[in-house]
Amino acid sequence: MREILPALERWYAARVPFGLATVVAVGGSAPRGPGAAMAVGPDGEVVGSVSGGCVEGAVFELAREVAASGEARLESFGYSDEDAFTVGLTCGGEITLLVRPVTPATDPAFGAVAGSVGAGEPVTVATVVAGPAPRGATLAVWPDTAADAPGTLGTDGLDVAVAADARGELALGATVLRHYGPHGERREDDVTVFLQSFAPPPRMLVFGAIDYAAAVARIGDFLGYRVTVCDARPVFATPRRFPAAVEVVVDWPHRYLRGVGTDERTVICVLTHDPRFDVPLLEEALRRPAAYIGAMGSRRTHDERRDRLAEAGLTEAELSRLRSPLGLDLGARTPEEVAVSVAAEIVALRWHGSGVPLTATTGAIHAPAAR
Structure with a gap:
């Protein structure tokens, strides 16, 4: 999001809704990793990329729909022989996107988050991806912020548990998916939360x-x-x-x-x-x-x-x-x-790359990132 931040701040300050698409999960040889973002603002202005061009046309329409409806959506794109050059990934990978509307009403902490990211200050944004909690709800977490950080994911227990995990991931500069029960308990089949860390540049x-x-x-x-x-x-x-x-x-x-x-x-x-x-x-x-x-x-x-x-x-x-x-x-x-x-x-x-030519290797081009 860093590279598209100036446009997002401009739209947010003007209080005009925009659709923000973020890669939250990848599979195979996906062109962009988790955290890659694309946004569509007023008059159809586009900034950023989620796939290097493969599915941007479909994401453009999706982001405009989300900005108009005010409802977040979760969509996956993979390879399709039939539609590979329209709404599929030609590389054969798969990406899952969370597309959410952003306004001062739906995301009251966005301005503060953007300010921290622009200043190189550490902050993590936790966003509900799936489950009974409101999809697209966000919680901003700074290293020294108390449990009442801006925003909420739906319940106090979930906010507290996610904030604690967010600080841990922020210390590592990691961006990950985590799973919780509705009140913050550890469970794999309930609320899925995307933790996107914005650590200072190395x-x-x-x-x-x-x-x-x-x-x-x-x-x-x-x-x-x-x-x-x-x-x-x-x-x-x-x-x-x-x-x-x-x-x-x-x-x-x-x-x-x-x-x-x-x-x-x-x-x-x-x-x-x-x-x-x-x-x-x-x-x-x-x-x-x-x-x-x-x-x-x-x-x-x-x-x-x-x-x-x-x-x-x-x-x-x-x-x-x-x-x-x-x-x-x-x-x-x-x-x-x-x-x-x-x-x-x-x-x-x-x-953890081998350093040898890709023509001499087999399997996925982008190996899973080691934690």
Whole structure:
């Protein structure tokens, strides 16, 4: 929803109803994952996508009907030989959409949620998908909000149980379906609730203000990371050289890293390939949470660096987290090609991809996301 937020905020502020379609479940090689959204506003204006174009025409009509009727609907789309290019998914997957009307009356917390998402503040939106609770009812949950968060799913017990689960999923940045009884008890056959987490963008920390770093920063920004570039040399570490970075820091890399927080989504790219910088930096990085820690350098540089890190006391388990030389084997030469190689490794590690050509694999293209 982040990419379509400006239009949604404009419609909401004008108090005009719009239909919001959200992917709540997928099967097979579905083109978009849970949380992908498309909205249809006044005068038929469309923003977003739920399938990359396969079923958008049908969803457009559905969203307009929902906005006019004020009643949420749940619809599934799968492959159809007969109608594959009209209302079916040509990829052979299946998506389930919740399409709901949004107005200040039906969703009083939407404005506050949009403000938090736009500001990069964490928030989860819980929405009833199916069951005896009102379909399309929402509950907004922030990390520090009490049980009386804006909105309701129908009963106090359900609100309390869902809010507790929503905070847990928000801490993981996860978007999932959960099942409850009408008063919040754990049951698989009653109320289905979609928990969509809007966690702050993950961080990418790029160390070493070189031309490769500029390319990595650009592709990191493209992938949705909040990019920071750090180098101890002020003549190289300038915002003008790294326009894709949110911030450019002049500091010794290990000292800067020691003073910032990282989590299980953080990406750390060490491009200094100078032992004065990268050994103390990696000593710090490999002892803290991160999704990816990669370092540039030749295989000889890697072996020497690994020996130095072992001498510094890092364990084999800690050293095994280091991706070095960083990137997938694409035959990359230019800074831009190397950046693609690094990004490919980050994506493959995130989604447990093999890194081999899809022509050499079988089965579903999009494997289920690991929790």
